[in-house]
Amino acid sequence: MANQNRGTIGQQIELPFSESVRISYQSLMLRFGRSIITTAGITLGIAFLVFVVISNEISTSIVGGSASEQLMDLGEEQETGISTKDKWLIIMSLIVCVVGITNSMLMSVTERFREIGTMKCLGALDHFVVILFLLESGFQGFAGALVGALIGFVASLLMSLANFGLDIFMDFPLLSVLLWILGGSVLGMLLAVFGAAFPAWRAAKLPPAEAMRTEV
């Protein structure tokens, strides 16, 4: 019993990846309420970005495509390519997205420093803790961003329909819309992982005593 390990100090073992996936998935599901709040931040950021980009794609396709003659008289914003105003909108939405998501992740990891310290007391290796958080934020980021991208897409479709009517389907930029939905989801996931990586890594490096006394 108690004395079986006397005298020698071993190396801590590496855990199988499946174990990390299981724990992080479970943690995410059981923390559902809190996860939803963090995820909502990601969803909103990506929804906004995808909305702006796809609206732009659609209006550009109308102007550049076969429907363009009817709309020529709408003025300077209908030139082919992205207008300066839209460029700014896209850059803005990208910034909102990056700041919003990294901030949500930062908060959600910081409020769990105590948990990180506890895990290390129980024998977790630093990189196990980091992997756990990256997986969790990756799942969360992808799910949140996919929902956001779909919301953004539907919203942009509705707005374009309201602005241009059924003409948008004459030259619908299906491929780039799909690419943006996918791209938005991947971007959300990457940003979530990126946003979690720094605080998780920092907490994992801290001695457990310090991680556990961090109050948010």
Add this chain to the structure above:
Amino acid sequence: MAEVIVKTDQVVKEYRMGNNVVKALNGVNLEIYQGEYLSLMGPSGSGKSTLFNMIGALDRPTKGSVFIDGQNTSGLTTSQIAWLRCHKIGYIFQSYNLLHVMTALENVTLPMIFAGLSVKERNKKGEELLELVGLDDRIYHLPDELSGGQRQRVAVARALANDPNIVLADEPTANLDMIIGREIITLIKRLNQEKNVTVISATHDLKMLDVSDRIVDIRDGVVERIRNRDEIELEVGEVTGH
């Protein structure tokens, strides 16, 4: 006396806060024996928790060394330290520090995951430990569904997960009432005797006096005095009147 399991050698811990340096420990020398129940007593801010962190390899001393089982912990790699925390030491905290998304059983088996036990082994052992602390009917409950005393029992079971030599407890009864606190102390004492684990407990709690083999009084970051069981018994008589 039995062999020395923990030894601190001139341990100093300073905390830097801006330009101020707080000396939480100022040269602590202590030898702790395998199987004893040792209480660290002292007023608030005297350095008990800091010493707890040093002995438990949860933080590094500014100066001096901590030896666990003859090994100087400052020479260990991070992997060895993780192994030490996993296999040699069990921790019990004032605020339980259970993972609130995990059931009692999952909390108790988490250190066993880190030790590489299979699902079957760890569930079996986890159930045994929860039974040992009297919670066999609560194994699938989440911490939020347990009382403070029950949570601390889960924490005690978790501390024993990988059959450690040492159980470290930092004010394990401070959040509990008199009666429940006494139950936890009795439980820890029982495990100390049954499993021959060394118990090191920081406390303000006078109820701890009568189960301790030795009491170390800490004041201003140094060991003020060390009392043995026989000296303690006299004083307990005075305090509690029996």
